[in-house]
Amino acid sequence: MVIGSLVSVFAKDAIHNCFGRIRDKKWGIFGVVPASLLGIASPLCMYGTIPIAASFSRHGMRHDWLAAFMMSSVLLNPQLLFYSTALGGTAMAVRLFSCTLCGIFAGLAVHFAYGKKMFFDFAGFEPRASHDTDPNLVMRFLKNLGRNVRATALYFLIGVLLSALFQRYVPADGFAELFGKRNEGFGVLMAATIGVPLYACGGGTIPLLQQWLFSFLLK
Numbered sequence: 001m002v003i004g005s006l007v008s009v010f011a012k013d014a015i016h017n018c019f020g021r022i023r024d025k026k027w028g029i030f031g032v033v034p035a036s037l038l039g040i041a042s043p044l045c046m047y048g049t050i051p052i053a054a055s056f057s058r059h060g061m062r063h064d065w066l067a068a069f070m071m072s073s074v075l076l077n078p079q080l081l082f083y084s085t086a087l088g089g090t091a092m093a094v095r096l097f098s099c100t101l102c103g104i105f106a107g108l109a110v111h112f113a114y115g116k117k118m119f120f121d122f123a124g125f126e127p128r129a130s131h132d133t134d135p136n137l138v139m140r141f142l143k144n145l146g147r148n149v150r151a152t153a154l155y156f157l158i159g160v161l162l163s164a165l166f167q168r169y170v171p172a173d174g175f176a177e178l179f180g181k182r183n184e185g186f187g188v189l190m191a192a193t194i195g196v197p198l199y200a201c202g203g204g205t206i207p208l209l210q211q212w213l214f215s216f217l218l219k
Contacts, residue, residue: 002145007043007078009141015041016052019069023061029111032068036103039072040081040096049073054122063119064111072103079148086206087213156207163211 019038022031044052053066076099084092110119 003078003082006141007041009137009144011041012043015043020056020059020061022065023056023059029064029108031062031065032104032107032111035065035068035107036072036100039069039074039103040076040099041078042069042073043077043079044073050122053120057120057122062116063114064107066120067110068103068107071106072099075099075102079152083206087209091209091213159205159207163207166208166211 015038019035019042022034022038025031027034039049042049042052049070053061053070056069057063057066076095081092081096084095113119
């Protein structure tokens with residue numbers, strides 16, 4: 001949370017300015033790659049990303065690049081990336097790689113389906129006022145960290161509760177068998193299906209994922 005707040009307070013504007021500067025680059029379709037990476041670097045949540053993207057659109061940003069930026073920004077941000085280190089370096093790398101690819105594929109889909117036509121309709125979206133306005137940098141950081149904690153703490157506790165219930169009532173052997181090597185295809189489908197109604201923020205899923213990984217190690 002501390003590192004994520006540091007990025008949000010001291011690097012957010014630089015990241016978004018960097019994305020704005022690529023508008024005039026002649027990268028064509030390959031611009032979806034840096035756009036997706038900058039989306040991951042952006043610390044904004046989904047509700048903050050859309051108004052920012054609307055602002056870029058009004059200044060002539062290509063919509064395939066916007067699609068890549070928005071998709072990866074919604075899926076991953078610096079806070080969640082740092083949270084993911086609790087699952088190990090491999091899990092963090094998989095999350096980073098897969099979210100980057102999702103952003104790139106979103107940009108490619110918009111490019112090939114719409115070409116240079118407008119895909120997004122941002123009418124009515126205006127950039128939100130920044131909360132990081134305290135003239136004292138230390139207080140600005142502490143206020144951002146407080147908002148970060150409030151936004152994450154409840155879901156993190158829910159994740160701890162779910163992992164405890166899982167550890168207490170779900171047999172590790174049975175779970176590992178269901179999602180193990182014998183049922184890899186079915187396990188992926190089942191995991192994706194369970195993930196839809198079992199909503200929690202990215203940080204809140206960490207304890208649950210830790211318990212699941214522990215079950216596989218026991219197996």
